[in-house]
Amino acid sequence: MVTGMVDIDPDRLRAAFDDYSAIGATDDDGLHRLTLSADDQRVRDEFVSDLEDLGVSVRVDPVGNVFGRREGTDADAAPVLVGSHLDSQPYGGRYDGQLGVLAALETLRALDDHDVETTRPVEIVDWTNEEGSRFKPALMGSGVYAGAHDLDTVLETTDDQGTTVAEALEEIGYRGDEPVGPTERPDSYLELHVEQGPFLEEHGNAVGVVDGILGMAWLEVTITGDSDHAGPTPMHTRSDALVAAADVVTAVRRLSTRLGDDVVTTVGELSVEPDSINVIPSEVTFTVDLRSYDDATVDEGVAAVEAELAAACEREGVDYSLEKIWQIPHTEFSPGVRDAVEDAASEADRSFERMVGGAGHDASYVNDVTDAGMVFVPSVDGKTHNEAEFTEWEDVVAGVEVFANATRRLAERDE
Ligand SMILES: [Zn+2]
Structure with missing residues (x-):
């Protein structure tokens, strides 16, 4: 059983958010960090270096998805996968995607702070090309991972300059040689994301527990x-x-x-x-x-x-x-993952509501492979995919706290 909450470090989270946001920053507090660009390379390098500092083993698959694994106490237990994407829309916002990766990173750091040993390994992931603005289709990395896209077809896909995904991966040094797809079926997958809609703010709730996607x-x-x-x-x-x-x-x-x-x-x-x-x-x-x-x-x-x-x-x-x-078809997330999020939100005394997401997410594809779920945090005025995208910092902290504790619950669960 899980007892006691894992405290996150809001100042460390803020520092990481500011560091990562500086890579590909725009003049108006946005982010222009297209997938597999030089700035994507820089932010990936920072991410990998942060993972190495934590002592987790890093691997990169052939479509450039980056994984880091923090071992659990049971060598045979399937891992809990957590993460999101570090690419952005052209002149997009700093929260979409990046916040989910940093929530997962802060979770690993908080587990280390408190010497928490989980039964299951916790694996962090940065999915390649979620946005689909430079190379189509969107959700490319998670789609390849889940077997929805053919790797060779994806690698030959070109941007409007005629550069292939394979060339872009080589160029930034992230064409990995690990096997494609899950080498073992993960126990579960959890992703934090900005809501990109107005409901949490309208209802005054800190956290959205996502039932599924339209x-x-x-x-x-x-x-x-x-x-x-x-x-x-x-x-x-x-x-x-x-x-x-x-x-x-x-x-x-x-x-x-x-x-x-x-x-x-x-x-x-x-x-x-x-x-x-x-x-x-x-x-x-x-x-x-x-x-x-x-x-x-x-x-x-x-x-x-x-x-x-x-x-x-x-x-x-x-x-x-x-x-x-x-x-x-619509995506229906796992009731077990949803329960872990609701229990974590109740324990942390954060207001939450169940909701359905309107936009596609990597979690939709991962849901085909394992039990997936999502945590939403409020988007001010529902704005997204532009530089005005904003989430109040106190909402970020509440969401990441719930996320970290839901992850820990999943990493302790039996089935
Ligand atoms: Zn996103």
Whole structure:
């Protein structure tokens, strides 16, 4: 049984946060640290040096995921894996990803401070290319680890300069030769992350205990009408692709309230041909992003988009095609990991709520391999993926304290 809490050191955590944030810092307190860049190399070097100072053994796999292992007392026990990602969005924030890695690092340091020997090993990880902004797809390192992406295909992926992932890994010295994927199935995985939404702040809670991640479908729609002159062509003879598209964009927005409470719908890309001030649009292409925790609702939403599209195109006398370009079911995290987080939050007397995450995370892929879970900390105004991303320091401390103690509980559990 676990008795007594492990105290973290908030000052040491702050110092580490400031040190890491200086690598790839922007003028406006943000972070520009694209995956496998020179700054990613610098921050990885600092991370590895911090791990070596702790005496943990470091290994790097072929896609550049960095692992550090603190041994437990039972040599046969499966490890608890903890971590997140050190890459950032272009001109992104300092909290997304980095905070999760530093929460895990502070956890290892706090265990050492108090000479805590856990039964299970605790392994820390920095996943390569979570963000997907330089190389696609996102969640690259965890996806390879979980077997969702093929290693060779990923290594040949290029950025917009034509550099491959393999070349970029060689360049920064992080193309490891350890086996890909779990050599042993971890007991569990825990990741701390900023919420990236407004709910914890709105509800005044310190910690989010994450039940899972929304499922999602991506659609690509093309509407084809007739281009003609904007002056001489009477209104009643027009087949305007953009007018039909406008109806669909509005309908997609309204669908969210009709389908269910947690449904979010977005048209994020739209292009118009020929895109000229005095020509009736002949072709419009746009995307739809549709998410819900309920996979059947996502399917229902896709069918509803198609019905709205068919009706709008019929009214305007235009044709359409609709392609589903991606769909992933919702992620349901492990009840056992969730319990460990809730118990740790109760013990630390920190206010918490159960919630569902709207964005993809490395934990989603790791959940395919083992029991995964996440801890969210509040995001001021829900802002993320830009330099204004901010979490109050007292919320960081509360979250990391809960995270460290949940990790310890997992590292002591039996099954
Ligand atoms: Zn992230």
